Amino acid sequence: MESSGLPLFERAERHGDRVATVASGRAYSYRDLLDASAAIACRLLDGADDLNEARVAFLVPPAFDYVATQWGIWRAGGIAVPLGVSHPGPELEHAIVDADASVVVAHPSLSERVAGIAEARGARLLITQEDRPSGEELVARPSAPRLPLPNLKLPRPQLPRLSPDRRAMILFTSGTTSRPKGVVSTHGNIQAQVETLVAAWAWSQEDHVLLVLPLHHIHGVINVLSCALWSGARCTIYPTFNAETVWGELVGGDLTLFMAVPTVYSRLIAAWEAADPKQQRETSEGCRRLRLMVSGSAALPVRVLERWRDISGHTLLERYGMTEIGMALSNPLEGERRPGHVGLPLPGVEVRLVDDEGVVVPRGIPGEIEVRGPSVFREYWRRPEVTRDSFRDGWFRTGDVAVVEDGYHRVLGRSSVDILKTGGYKVSALEIEEVLRTHPAIEECAVVGKEDEEWGERVCGALVLRPGASLSREELRSWAAERLAPYKVPSEVLMVVDLPRNAMGKVTKSEVKKLF
Ligand code: MLC
Numbered sequence: 001m002e003s004s005g006l007p008l009f010e011r012a013e014r015h016g017d018r019v020a021t022v023a024s025g026r027a028y029s030y031r032d033l034l035d036a037s038a039a040i041a042c043r044l045l046d047g048a049d050d051l052n053e054a055r056v057a058f059l060v061p062p063a064f065d066y067v068a069t070q071w072g073i074w075r076a077g078g079i080a081v082p083l084g085v086s087h088p089g090p091e092l093e094h095a096i097v098d099a100d101a102s103v104v105v106a107h108p109s110l111s112e113r114v115a116g117i118a119e120a121r122g123a124r125l126l127i128t129q130e131d132r133p134s135g136e137e138l139v140a141r142p143s144a145p146r147l148p149l150p151n152l153k154l155p156r157p158q159l160p161r162l163s164p165d166r167r168a169m170i171l172f173t174s175g176t177t178s179r180p181k182g183v184v185s186t187h188g189n190i191q192a193q194v195e196t197l198v199a200a201w202a203w204s205q206e207d208h209v210l211l212v213l214p215l216h217h218i219h220g221v222i223n224v225l226s227c228a229l230w231s232g233a234r235c236t237i238y239p240t241f242n243a244e245t246v247w248g249e250l251v252g253g254d255l256t257l258f259m260a261v262p263t264v265y266s267r268l269i270a271a272w273e274a275a276d277p278k279q280q281r282e283t284s285e286g287c288r289r290l291r292l293m294v295s296g297s298a299a300l301p302v303r304v305l306e307r308w309r310d311i312s313g314h315t316l317l318e319r320y321g322m323t324e325i326g327m328a329l330s331n332p333l334e335g336e337r338r339p340g341h342v343g344l345p346l347p348g349v350e351v352r353l354v355d356d357e358g359v360v361v362p363r364g365i366p367g368e369i370e371v372r373g374p375s376v377f378r379e380y381w382r383r384p385e386v387t388r389d390s391f392r393d394g395w396f397r398t399g400d401v402a403v404v405e406d407g408y409h410r411v412l413g414r415s416s417v418d419i420l421k422t423g424g425y426k427v428s429a430l431e432i433e434e435v436l437r438t439h440p441a442i443e444e445c446a447v448v449g450k451e452d453e454e455w456g457e458r459v460c461g462a463l464v465l466r467p468g469a470s471l472s473r474e475e476l477r478s479w480a481a482e483r484l485a486p487y488k489v490p491s492e493v494l495m496v497v498d499l500p501r502n503a504m505g506k507v508t509k510s511e512v513k514k515l516f
């Protein structure tokens with residue numbers, strides 16, 4: 001078959017019979033992945049010779065099907081738009097409509113959630129073959145065509161040749177604007193994001209990584225999955241995080257790497273503390289067999305780092321990144337990993353700290369992190385003005401503030417109070433407020449983040465109800481859960497008579513925070 005021209009797939013050909021992924025207890029080789037993705041690419045092409053950057057949205061839980069679908073979209077010349085499996089209808093609809101997807105691929109267990117959206121838009125709906133545990137009943141679903149099974153040999157036309165500047169993926173990210181915007185990365189961006197981590201953290205084909213993160217965000221997609229598959233390594237995939245399962249893999253398996261958000265480490269610590277002494281000893285010994293454990297996506301509390309070191313013997317390697325830029329700063333693999341710090345620029349990534357005017361700040365003075373290099377994304381999807389405003393002289397403005405101390409960067413926080421990080425997910429207070437305001441009982445509201453050891457921040461909502469209206473916390477939460485991803489639903493809700501405002505009548509978020 002004609003090669004796609006992309007090194008990822010050429011490398012996979014060389015890794016052939018090595019195990020690429022383990023999911024639902026079954027191992028799949030690189031050859032399985034190449035065969036399945038080629039067959040999916042052919043089905044997507046449907047006789048055409050190139051998808052020419054058509055958007056293919058896919059709602060597939062983390063497993064072999066996810067990877068085969070992602071590769072299939074890429075190999076057909078499409079843009080992969082992964083959807084959040086925990087997302088309710090309105091979030092899925094926003095992504096599908098905003099990306100202007102012409103094809104929607106869904107796992108059979110999830111297809112009903114997107115079938116109506118696809119139909120309303122006239123988009124093609126395709127269903128993946130499911131990795132079903134035996135005995136599970138088939139659910140009723142639309143009679144959409146099935147994507148081919150992994151080893152099904154279909155007659156294959158030539159797949160398109162792709163250049164690195166082709167758009168490859170759209171990941172949705174919350175910003176200060178009301179709805180999430182699509183971050184477009186090219187194949188070249190993705191390659192640069194992967195290569196810098198492979199070099200810095202010494203990935204090799206001997207590695208075996210555990211994936212328990214969602215696959216609609218960069219941490220799971222790039223740092224774990226794509227780095228593993230680029231390296232010829234093995235990736236064991238679970239559809240969701242569960243502390244007991246992770247401990248089981250750490251004790252009984254041959255993992256070499258683990259990467260997660262701070263909340264996951266907090267959960268693992270809690271599970272360890274609840275275990276009996278024998279289990280504690282076994283799990284601690286299991287951890288010591290790994291060569292590296294990484295934390296990122298949110299600030300790692302020093303207390304968590306220290307507790308994890310006591311339990312596992314590992315000093316977590318903390319790094320800093322963002323959907324738009326991949327990873328930018330990292331503590332070293334060899335050498336000092338300094339608690340509370342995110343280290344130095346990764347190979348090939350330029351980082352500078354600037355003041356409000358864009359002037360580089362002297363050492364020791366806080367400044368906004370700006371990033372430049374081949375791993376920086378191409379654009380926000382169909383938002384040329386937002387894209388333009390996000391760059392200054394070719395540097396991407398992250399909105400994060402940091403300071404350099406003794407050569408290492410320390411992240412001090414975000415420049416906007418309206419961007420929260422909860423469980424490693426970025427959420428926009430403004431987006432949540434806009435949705436809450438559509439509730440008939442709500443007159444006004446303000447959403448803020450409350451600092452929290454386990455979640456980083458908790459989403460908190462202060463509500464002013466309309467005269468005579470009543471609304472309980474539970475009613476609000478279940479109403480919001482139908483409209484917002486679970487991690488955006490306020491976990492704390494407070495009814496207030498009025499919101500604190502400044503002389504100009506603007507809500508003062510710092511005062512709202514004090515209410516919680
Ligand atoms: C869930 N709950 C929350 C919550 N999420 N409460 C407060 N804040 C949140 N964010 C509640 C649930 O409603 C539930 O309550 C209870 O907590 C337990 O829920 P759960 O379902 O067990 O939580 P879980 O799904 O296990 O979530 C924890 C998690 C998850 C840490 C595994 O949040 C996660 O996968 N986070 C990773 C996100 C990620 O990949 N981010 C990277 C973005 S990329 P109840 O009452 O129902 O029991 C990026 C760039 C970079 O940031 O640098 O990497």
Ligand code: AMP
Pocket residue numbers: 173174218295296297298299300318319320321322323324342398400411414421424425426
């Ligand atoms: P996202 O927009 O979901 O890609 O999340 C990126 C954001 O996560 C960054 O802009 C930072 O605010 C935050 N972040 C990532 N890693 C770290 C870290 N190690 N410490 C503090 N914040 C981090």
